[in-house]
Amino acid sequence: MDIKFDLPDPSKRSLLAAVGVEARSPYTPLRIHACGQNVTLLMLVARVHCLSKIESYFLESPQELQSPLNLRNEAAAVSLLLSYLPGPGQEEGCEEVRQALRQHCEGLWPSFVHGDASMQADSVRYPADDSPAADFQRWAADVGIQSNIRIAKFGALRGCAAGRDIEPGENLLSIPAAALIYEDTVRKTDVGRMLSAIPDLAVDNLLILFTMIDRHDPDSAWARYWASLPAAFHTGLSFPPTLVHRLAGTAGALELTRAQGHLKRQYDATRPLLAMLLAAYPALLSPAWFEFGQYTWAAELWYSYAFEIEYGRLSEAGMLNFPAFRPCKEGEQVFISYGPVPNLKLLCYYGFVIADNPHDVVPLTLELPAEEDAALHARRTAVWERLGLATEHNLSAARLSPQLLAALRVAVATAEELAGMETGDDPGRAPLNPENEAQALRTLDVALAQLLDPLEACPLLAGSPRAANSLESRQGVAMAGAGGQDASGVDMEDATGAQDSAPGLGNEVHAAGSVGPGPTTAITPELDENGMDDGWVASSAACRQYVLGQQAILRCAQRECLARLRAAVAGV
Structure with missing residues (x-):
C-alpha cells in the first residue's frame, strides 16, 4: 500500500x-x-x-x-x-x-x-475503590470509553499506567464523541438549550457558563467527571498578585498580568448575563456558582484540559482514538505530549514548567533604525518586506535563528550593502561581510544584555550570585569587540548556564519545599495529586524555574553571539 x-x-x-x-x-x-x-x-x-x-x-x-x-x-x-x-x-x-x-x-x-525511577511498574499505586478517581474510571467505562490505561500514582503525583502490554499503534484510549464535552454535546443538554437561547453568546463563554452550572447538577451526564476534578488548578491565571510581582522584569510578569486582566474583563462583561440568568432561574441557580473564582476555575479547566480535534480525526465508529507510538509494558507510566510548548505558556495556562525545556524560548523584538534619511529607511523596509523578515523573534538555548541573524544584518546594513541585497544577496544564507556581521552581532549583544539585566534583578532570584555579563559590565562590547577582546572580562565559553546547577522543580518543592537560593528552613507544603498547594509554594518554585530557564537561554545566546563576534572581528 x-x-x-x-x-x-x-x-x-x-x-x-x-x-x-x-x-x-x-x-x-x-x-x-x-x-x-x-x-x-x-x-x-x-x-x-x-x-x-x-x-x-x-x-x-x-x-x-x-x-x-x-x-x-x-x-x-x-x-x-x-x-x-x-x-x-x-x-x-x-x-x-x-x-x-x-x-x-x-x-x-x-x-x-532521564533516569526517572517513577516510570517503573513496581512503584505504581492505584486509587482506592471508593476514591473519586476510581469512580471516574467506572463512569468512563459506563459511557463507552475504551481504556488501556489506568489512573495511578508514581511517587507523590498522579499519572497514568498502561493497563496491559501495548504495542506501537495500539489505542491507549478510545472516546465516543457523545462522551466529549464540546459545543454539539452541550447544546443538546437542558442547560445548553437554555444558554443557546441567549443572543450572540460566543462559544467560549457558552462552554464556560455551562461548566459553571453543570458541575453542580447531580443528575448531569458528566457529574462523576466533575467530581473527579481538583478543587483548584493553580495555573498562572489564578496566581496571587504577590507572586506575579515577584516575576517583575520578566516577560512572564507581563503575560500573566495581561492574561489575568483579560479574564477579569471577560468576566465583568459577562456579569449582566449572569444576573439575568439568576433572575430567570432563581430556584435552579445559585449566586455562589457565578462568583469570579468559579469563572476562573472553569476558564482554567478549559485552558488546561481542552484540546482541538482535527477534521477527520474521529473514526468511522465515531470514536476519538489515542494510539501509542512506543511499546509500553503493563504498569509503566504513560505520557501525553503537550507539543512544543515554551515554559511561559505552561506556567500561565497549566501552572507548571519543565526544567531544561528544549522548546523554551525568550521573546526578542527588533526595531529598524529610526534615525536615518527617509530614502534609506524606505529601501531598508522594502528589503525587509521582500525577504519576509519579522520584528518579533525568539531565542533558544540551542542556537541563534537564521531568521534573527538575517533580520539583524538588514537592520544594520549600509546603503551599499542594501544595494547588494536588492540585487540578490541573501542575508539569511551567510554573512554579507565581516563588517556588517560584526555590527549585527554587537547590536544583538546589547539587546541580550538589556534582556538579561532585569532577569538577574528579579525578586525570585534575590540572593543569587549576579553574573558578570550584566548590562553594566557589557556596555563596552562594541568597542572592545573591534580589538578582538571581550569587554566583560568573562570567558563566555566557560560560563555555566543557570539551569546546569539549579535544582529541578521536583527537588526544590517535594524534597525541601524551598524556593529560594541558599540554605533555608525546610517547608513541606501539603501538595495535592497534581503537586500543587494552596500556599503557592510549588507555584513559586515553578516561577523561579521559569526565570532560571530564561536566564540560561540568554546566556547561551550570549555565548554564541560573542563567539560569532570574535570570528567576524578576526575577518575584518
Whole structure:
C-alpha cells in the first residue's frame, strides 16, 4: 500500500525539495510505498509533515531533517506513520514498517526517561475503590470509553499506567464523541438549550457558563467527571498578585498580568448575563456558582484540559482514538505530549514548567533604525518586506535563528550593502561581510544584555550570585569587540548556564519545599495529586524555574553571539 501525505504548506514542500523529495502540488498528496526499504524516506517526510512553526524557525538546513530533529518531532513523526498503517497482519510491507518503527522507538525511548525511577511498574499505586478517581474510571467505562490505561500514582503525583502490554499503534484510549464535552454535546443538554437561547453568546463563554452550572447538577451526564476534578488548578491565571510581582522584569510578569486582566474583563462583561440568568432561574441557580473564582476555575479547566480535534480525526465508529507510538509494558507510566510548548505558556495556562525545556524560548523584538534619511529607511523596509523578515523573534538555548541573524544584518546594513541585497544577496544564507556581521552581532549583544539585566534583578532570584555579563559590565562590547577582546572580562565559553546547577522543580518543592537560593528552613507544603498547594509554594518554585530557564537561554545566546563576534572581528 501507499502512504499519502497531504502537504499544503509551501515551505514544507520546499524543505522536501531541498533534500530531493518532490511534492509538486499542494492539492495532490505525496505518495510513498510502505515497505521496509522506504522507512528512512517515510520518516524524513513524516518529520517535515510534523514540523512546528518554532522548529522551522530555528532550522539551519533542510539536511538536519535526515536524522531526528528532536524528541517531540520524532515521536510525532512515528505516531503519524503508525496512524496510516492498517491493522497487524493485513499488509506484509506494512509489517516491515511497523517492526522498523518499533525498533526505532525502543532506541528512542531511553532518551525520554532521564533516569526517572517513577516510570517503573513496581512503584505504581492505584486509587482506592471508593476514591473519586476510581469512580471516574467506572463512569468512563459506563459511557463507552475504551481504556488501556489506568489512573495511578508514581511517587507523590498522579499519572497514568498502561493497563496491559501495548504495542506501537495500539489505542491507549478510545472516546465516543457523545462522551466529549464540546459545543454539539452541550447544546443538546437542558442547560445548553437554555444558554443557546441567549443572543450572540460566543462559544467560549457558552462552554464556560455551562461548566459553571453543570458541575453542580447531580443528575448531569458528566457529574462523576466533575467530581473527579481538583478543587483548584493553580495555573498562572489564578496566581496571587504577590507572586506575579515577584516575576517583575520578566516577560512572564507581563503575560500573566495581561492574561489575568483579560479574564477579569471577560468576566465583568459577562456579569449582566449572569444576573439575568439568576433572575430567570432563581430556584435552579445559585449566586455562589457565578462568583469570579468559579469563572476562573472553569476558564482554567478549559485552558488546561481542552484540546482541538482535527477534521477527520474521529473514526468511522465515531470514536476519538489515542494510539501509542512506543511499546509500553503493563504498569509503566504513560505520557501525553503537550507539543512544543515554551515554559511561559505552561506556567500561565497549566501552572507548571519543565526544567531544561528544549522548546523554551525568550521573546526578542527588533526595531529598524529610526534615525536615518527617509530614502534609506524606505529601501531598508522594502528589503525587509521582500525577504519576509519579522520584528518579533525568539531565542533558544540551542542556537541563534537564521531568521534573527538575517533580520539583524538588514537592520544594520549600509546603503551599499542594501544595494547588494536588492540585487540578490541573501542575508539569511551567510554573512554579507565581516563588517556588517560584526555590527549585527554587537547590536544583538546589547539587546541580550538589556534582556538579561532585569532577569538577574528579579525578586525570585534575590540572593543569587549576579553574573558578570550584566548590562553594566557589557556596555563596552562594541568597542572592545573591534580589538578582538571581550569587554566583560568573562570567558563566555566557560560560563555555566543557570539551569546546569539549579535544582529541578521536583527537588526544590517535594524534597525541601524551598524556593529560594541558599540554605533555608525546610517547608513541606501539603501538595495535592497534581503537586500543587494552596500556599503557592510549588507555584513559586515553578516561577523561579521559569526565570532560571530564561536566564540560561540568554546566556547561551550570549555565548554564541560573542563567539560569532570574535570570528567576524578576526575577518575584518
